[in-house]
Amino acid sequence: DITARERDRAELAAAARRNQFRAQLTDAFRRNVDPLAVQHVAAQLLAEHLDATRVQYADVDDDAAFGAIALDAHDDVTSVAGRHRLDHFGPVVFDDVRVGRTAIVHDVETDPRLDDDHRAATRRLGVGAYVLVPFLFDERLVAVFAVHHGTSRAWTPNEVLLIEETA
Secondary structure: OHHHHHHHHHHHHHHHHHHHHHHHHHHHHHHOOOHHHHHHHHHHHHHHHHOOOEEEEEEEOOOOOEEEEOOEEEOOOOOOOEEEEHHHHOHHHHHHHHOOOOEEEOOOOOOOOOOHHHHHHHHHOOOOEEEEEEEEEOOEEEEEEEEEEOOOOOOOHHHHHHHHHHO
16 A cells, blocks of 8 residues: 555654654753753754744743743744733633643644633744743643744654653
């Protein structure tokens, strides 16, 4: 069956690209000892690999209400470095993040967890789809790793896994 062979060939090629990305990331980590530099390099490499619009780390305050983005890797969109109220981008989505679950939004316009205000806030950032990976310490949200895409995107399980590994 040619279709099955083509699918297998495509899966092998995608796995090779993921492994090449992992090797690039490992090499980059060896050259950097500053934690912010490591975060920025990881974000840049992942943004390039996934053709993402923006990749960023946000440190979360003690009550998990605000996130502070020191820097972000972005491609022809405005940086969102600064302090942001997390619930502005969907309180239901952040309910998952606050308890340690990766949040995946394939389409900001149709995701039922977002209301019109949250869609508008996300749209203003040029985000059509995103993945949020939480960092918990002692069961408390301390940081979030975010990957944005400018339009809707069906994140594959392998892409989500790679985002989580990179985080």
